[in-house]
Amino acid sequence: MAAIETVLPMGILLPEGLLRDQSFAVLAAFVAINTIAYVTLAVAKVLPKVYVRDWFGNRNRRAETRSIDPGAPV
Numbered sequence: 524m525a526a527i528e529t530v531l532p533m534g535i536l537l538p539e540g541l542l543r544d545q546s547f548a549v550l551a552a553f554v555a556i557n558t559i560a561y562v563t564l565a566v567a568k569v570l571p572k573v574y575v576r577d578w579f580g581n582r583n584r585r586a587e588t589r590s591i592d593p594g595a596p597v
Contacts, residue, residue, distance in 0.1 A: 541547055
């Protein structure tokens, strides 16, 4: 990290005073939290859907099939 600081001094794009300001730190924290939120949403979108209903047994299953095919599984 020290090698980067010697090549690119602090404040190369913005003044150093602005980078050390409290409002800039608040903005940086907001951007960090926003980035984490969007990454979480993107990962959740890629994963398969989870249905909570499948975790619990279904009590109202039919004892007999109502299919036209009499050999259909229950």
